[in-house]
Amino acid sequence: MLLDRCDEREVLDRLLAAIRAGESQxxxxxxxxxxxxxxxxxxLVGRASDCRVERVVGVQSELDLAFAGLHQLxxxxxxxxxxxxxxxxxxxxxxxxxxxxxxxxxFLVGLAVLGLLAEVARERPLVCxxxxxxxxxxxxxxxxxxxxxxxxVESVAVIIAVxxxxxxxxxxxxxxxxxxxxxxxxxxxxxxxxxxxxxxRVLDRIVSESRGNPLALVESARSSTVAExxxxxxxxxxxxxxxxxxxxxxxxxxxxxxxxxxxxxxxEPVGDPVLLWRAAGLLGIGDRDAAPATRNGLIDIGPVVxxxxxxxxxVLYRAASLKERQYxxxxxxxxxxxxxxxxxxxxHRAQAAPGPDDEVADELERSALRARARGCSAAAAAFxxxxxxxxxxxxxxxxxxxxxxxxxxxxxxxxxxxxxxCRAQAGRLDELQRATADLLRAQIAFTAHRSSDAxxxxxxxxxxxxxxxxxxxxxxxxxxxxxxxxxGPPADSGGLxxxxxxxxxxxxxxxxxxxxxxxxxxxxxxxxxxxAGMPMMRRALCAFRSPDLPPxxxxxxxxxxxxxxxxxxEDETWEALADRHVQLARELGAVAVLPLALTxxxxxxxxxxxxxxxxxxxxxxxxxxxxxxxxxxxLAAMLVAxxxxxxxxxxxxxxxxxxxxxxxxxxxxxxxxxxxxxxLCNSLTQHDYALSAVDETxxxxxxxxxxxxxxxxxGAHRGCRPQRSARTCRLRSRAPHGGDPRIRxxxxxxxxxPLASAGERIRGGRTALPRGDRPTRP
Numbered sequence: 001m002l003l004d005r006c007d008e009r010e011v012l013d014r015l016l017a018a019i020r021a022g023e024s025q026x027x028x029x030x031x032x033x034x035x036x037x038x039x040x041x042x043x044l045v046g047r048a049s050d051c052r053v054e055r056v057v058g059v060q061s062e063l064d065l066a067f068a069g070l071h072q073l074x075x076x077x078x079x080x081x082x083x084x085x086x087x088x089x090x091x092x093x094x095x096x097x098x099x100x101x102x103x104x105x106x107f108l109v110g111l112a113v114l115g116l117l118a119e120v121a122r123e124r125p126l127v128c129x130x131x132x133x134x135x136x137x138x139x140x141x142x143x144x145x146x147x148x149x150x151x152x153v154e155s156v157a158v159i160i161a162v163x164x165x166x167x168x169x170x171x172x173x174x175x176x177x178x179x180x181x182x183x184x185x186x187x188x189x190x191x192x193x194x195x196x197x198x199x200x201r202v203l204d205r206i207v208s209e210s211r212g213n214p215l216a217l218v219e220s221a222r223s224s225t226v227a228e229x230x231x232x233x234x235x236x237x238x239x240x241x242x243x244x245x246x247x248x249x250x251x252x253x254x255x256x257x258x259x260x261x262x263x264x265x266x267x268e269p270v271g272d273p274v275l276l277w278r279a280a281g282l283l284g285i286g287d288r289d290a291a292p293a294t295r296n297g298l299i300d301i302g303p304v305v306x307x308x309x310x311x312x313x314x315v316l317y318r319a320a321s322l323k324e325r326q327y328x329x330x331x332x333x334x335x336x337x338x339x340x341x342x343x344x345x346x347x348h349r350a351q352a353a354p355g356p357d358d359e360v361a362d363e364l365e366r367s368a369l370r371a372r373a374r375g376c377s378a379a380a381a382a383f384x385x386x387x388x389x390x391x392x393x394x395x396x397x398x399x400x401x402x403x404x405x406x407x408x409x410x411x412x413x414x415x416x417x418x419x420x421x422c423r424a425q426a427g428r429l430d431e432l433q434r435a436t437a438d439l440l441r442a443q444i445a446f447t448a449h450r451s452s453d454a455x456x457x458x459x460x461x462x463x464x465x466x467x468x469x470x471x472x473x474x475x476x477x478x479x480x481x482x483x484x485x486x487x488g489p490p491a492d493s494g495g496l497x498x499x500x501x502x503x504x505x506x507x508x509x510x511x512x513x514x515x516x517x518x519x520x521x522x523x524x525x526x527x528x529x530x531x532a533g534m535p536m537m538r539r540a541l542c543a544f545r546s547p548d549l550p551p552x553x554x555x556x557x558x559x560x561x562x563x564x565x566x567x568x569x570e571d572e573t574w575e576a577l578a579d580r581h582v583q584l585a586r587e588l589g590a591v592a593v594l595p596l597a598l599t600x601x602x603x604x605x606x607x608x609x610x611x612x613x614x615x616x617x618x619x620x621x622x623x624x625x626x627x628x629x630x631x632x633x634x635l636a637a638m639l640v641a642x643x644x645x646x647x648x649x650x651x652x653x654x655x656x657x658x659x660x661x662x663x664x665x666x667x668x669x670x671x672x673x674x675x676x677x678x679x680l681c682n683s684l685t686q687h688d689y690a691l692s693a694v695d696e697t698x699x700x701x702x703x704x705x706x707x708x709x710x711x712x713x714x715g716a717h718r719g720c721r722p723q724r725s726a727r728t729c730r731l732r733s734r735a736p737h738g739g740d741p742r743i744r745x746x747x748x749x750x751x752x753x754p755l756a757s758a759g760e761r762i763r764g765g766r767t768a769l770p771r772g773d774r775p776t777r778p
Contacts, residue, residue: 005040011176012044015157019051019125024151028170029161031178034215037161040178041129044159051125057306058135059269060314064383065343066376067095069140070113073128080119081112088112094374095139097343103375105586106139107594107624110146117147118154125155133162138378138411141168146623148173180212190217247315250296257289259320260328262299266317267328267351270344271305278335279328326352343367343383350386361390365400372407381407385420394428401427402437409444417444435464439476446483455484455495459502470507475556477503478519482560486668500526513550514543515557521564530567537568544577555584555593559600571608578604595625595633602636606643614640634660635672642676650680 015025029037045053054073062068074092081089091108093099120126133141148158149172162168181189186207210216251259264279265271280286293299298316300306307313317325333348346363353360368383384404391397405420417440425437442457458480465473477499484495500523509516517540525533543549544561558581565574581597598621605614618640625633634657641650654673661669678693 005036005043008040008176008178009043012040012159013047015159016044016048016051016125016127019127019155019157022153022155024154025157026148026151026173027157027159028173028175029159029178030164030166030175032164032213034213035178035180036214037163037178038131039214041131041159041161044127045129048125048127051127052120052123053127053129055304056128056130056136057271057304058130058132059271060135061269063135063137064379064381065347066137066139066371066374066379067109067143069130069136070109070143071096073130073144074113074116077116077120081116083119084112084115088115092116097370097374102587103373105594106143106375107620108586110143113143114147114150117156121155126157128156128158130158130160133160133168134166139376145170145173180210181214181217182212183207186210186212186214186217189214193218244315247298247312248319250298251316251319254292254296254298255289257283257285258292259316260324261285261289262293262316263320263324263328264332265299265301265305266307266313267325267348268305268332273301273303273305275332275335276301276305279331282331282334326354343370343379346383347386350390353390355390356392357390358392361387361400364390368403368407377407377411378413381405381411381413381416395430395433398424398427398429399433402429402433402440405437406440409440414444432465432468435461435468436472438464439472442476443479446479446486452487455480455487455499458483459495459499462506463502466506471509473506474503474509474516474519477506478515478522478557478560481519481522485563496526513553514540514546514561515553517543518557518561518564522560525567534568537564538570541565541568541570541573541577544580545573549580551584551587554580558584559596562600562604566604566607575604575608595621598624599633599636603639606636606639609643611640611644615644635669638673638676642680645683647680647684650676654680 011027015027018025029040031037045055054076056069056072058069074096078096078098081092084092087105088108088111090099090101091104091106092112094101094104095109117126117128130136130144133144136144144158144160145168148160151158160170160173162170180186187203190203190207207217251262254262260283261276261280264283264285265276268276268279280289290299290301294301297308298312300308307316320328329348330352333345333352336345336348338345342363346360346367349360350364364383364387368380368387371377371379371383381404384400384407388397388400388404391400401420401424405417405424408414408417408420421437421441425434429437439458439461442454442461445457446454458476462473462476462480465476480499481496481503484499487495503519503523504527517536521533521536521540524536541561541564544554544558558577562574562577562581565571565577578597578601582594582601585594585597598617602614602617602621605611605617614636618636621633621636634653638650638653638657641653644650654677657669657673661667661673674693678690681687681693682690
């Protein structure tokens with residue numbers, strides 16, 4: 001019975017009217033447990049008889065199965081996927097395990113889902129109803145919100161119901177907050193389920209303590225005896241506990257085989273009735289055994305197996321003994337197809353295992369590797385962690401815990417990764433495993449926190465790895481260089497030189513790959529100077545431009561190779577490497593790397609004066625960051641705004657970046673923001689401000705300045721005092737021309753600013769730089 005809710009029903013009616021008129025709608029329905037969100041969704045579905053309705057229900061046990069929720073939504077529509085663009089269709093099929101290939105690009109998966117919904121809605125309006133979104137896997141939540149934010153005129157509605165409180169990000173989506181019923185309607189609902197007369201004061205207390213929550217009202221009345229109601233000695237304050245008690249009382253009264261059927265349904269998270277009846281058949285359970293539970297409102301076995309509330313599922317599952325639960329999972333594993341659904345079968349086998357079982361652990365590890373190949377790091381971590389629990393041999397167990405921690409880190413679950421690392425390091429690790437764990441801890445300090453301690457932690461890990469794995473040690477030295485460059489002055493405090501010196505003394509890997517050559521080149525430049533390091537830099541850059549470059553190596557180091565090309569003034573190579581980095585990140589589905597790759601490409605476009613292309617990629621980068629929950633990267637937006645002459649926006653970004661970088665001790669971002677300020681002030685003829693900013697970066701080496709900083713000295717001294725020219729000469733002396741006449745020509749006599757270079761490109765037809773509003777001071 002849906003009492004009151006006039007305002008909420010009106011919102012839902014308007015939503016349906018809009019999609020019938022050709023518009024698209026997205027709505028988040030949020031409220032506490034039992035407040036009536038599901039009842040409103042049922043009202044919506046009942047009013048949408050002329051629309052196609054697709055439903056998704058979040059299941060807590062599937063939290064770690066990547067794309068599980070999205071699979072629920074799209075499964076019945078996949079026959080309409082063929083018209084989608086090839087890359088999008090392939091990404092969608094790869095995400096669902098329907099096609100073997102590289103890990104899917106989640107941006108492409110999101111576009112594929114958006115296109116699929118639009119294709120299906122061409123026949124009639126489409127209503128997508130997602131309930132209990134708090135139990136959906138992270139990948140599905142990110143992609144469903146990505147799609148919901150981009151609906152335009154497709155006649156598609158996406159309605160997401162989520163329990164409060166939650167930590168999901170639905171920013172930008174319209175919300176409908178569902179509260180408790182008003183007192184009159186609450187008393188009416190309570191009276192409809194009470195048995196006999198009850199003291200009015202007791203009714204007042206129940207209504208007050210339930211705060212108008214419909215489920216609390218109904219379950220309080222159903223589960224309370226007449227004596228309890230008369231005395232008022234019932235508690236509705238602890239709502240979940242009270243509801244659980246109500247469900248438990250109803251379950252205990254059922255026949256044994258009915259309870260066994262309910263347990264099978266609770267242990268099978270997909271809600272597949274065919275699978276349920278197949279498992280029930282092995283236990284000799286039939287239709288007649290379902291009747292008591294159906295009459296009691298505890299289960300609905302239709303096209304999808306549904307419980308009246310998520311708490312009902314959890315109560316049914318926990319009410320069984322451990323042995324009963326294990327046996328149910330064993331039966332479900334037996335009826336799950338190992339060819340079409342190997343991962344869910346492995347999960348059931350793991351739940352059925354009474355103790356350590358290496359065979360099941362190996363199967364879980366294979367599931368983890370499949371999840372990793374699909375780019376589902378969270379799922380891979382869950383499988384590795386389960387595999388570790390069932391592993392007998394201590395060293396192998398620790399190895400799988402470290403693997404789980406690595407996948408947690410890749411998935412952005414930093415705290416969980418650190419907890420797993422602590423657990424692994426408390427166990428029995430050999431020297432290589434312990435060094436690998438130290439390396440992961442250092443990587444977390446760098447990538448998750450940009451900690452100023454990261455360079456020294458990585459340096460320590462590299463030294464520990466030297467006698468154990470020379471190749472991994474050299475890669476770690478290169479990571480330490482990257483971390484020191486990000487830390488930059490003043491946090492670096494000579495760290496680059498210390499790392500470079502240690503790297504030069506480390507054993508040389510054989511054969512040398514592109515990363516080895518890059519490490520040698522960077523170390524030579526740091527220790528011996530730009531001119532001496534130039535030949536090695538060019539050799540390393542040739543290796544990164546080679547078509548034989550391994551994709552994994554390119555994905556990991558192309559950004560640093562591109563920075564090296566920029567510092568060597570090899571613009572063509574810089575552009576080619578940035579292009580290759582973006583291409584690889586997209587092809588391999590490396591969503592954690594894609595924002596960095598796009599940022600590198602945006603910087604190249606900007607420095608080369610290709611501002612429309614830079615702005616376009618900036619929009620894509622923002623969408624990828626939004627869709628994947630990656631950390632925000634302000635560098636690209638700051639540079640594009642500065643070069644476009646959007647003065648107010650540029651100074652706002654510069655100030656924000658400066659404040660955040662100073663707080664976190666990120667010298668590289670601080671230096672880049674200061675350089676951007678110098679560039680912008682110089683273009684506004686505010687030379688005193690520009691010179692002051694140049695002075696702030698004059699202590700940094702070219703390696704610390706990054707790909708644009710070594711080019712940002714010109715113009716600030718034009719027509720000014722002699723000491724300004726001296727400062728500019730100090731900066732120019734650091735430019736890595738090494739006697740190269742091409743670079744000497746580009747440096748000229750010292751009056752060529754980046755904007756001047758861009759101006760030459762404007763005359764060549766590249767683009768125009770708008771002047772923007774000019775403030776009186778930065």
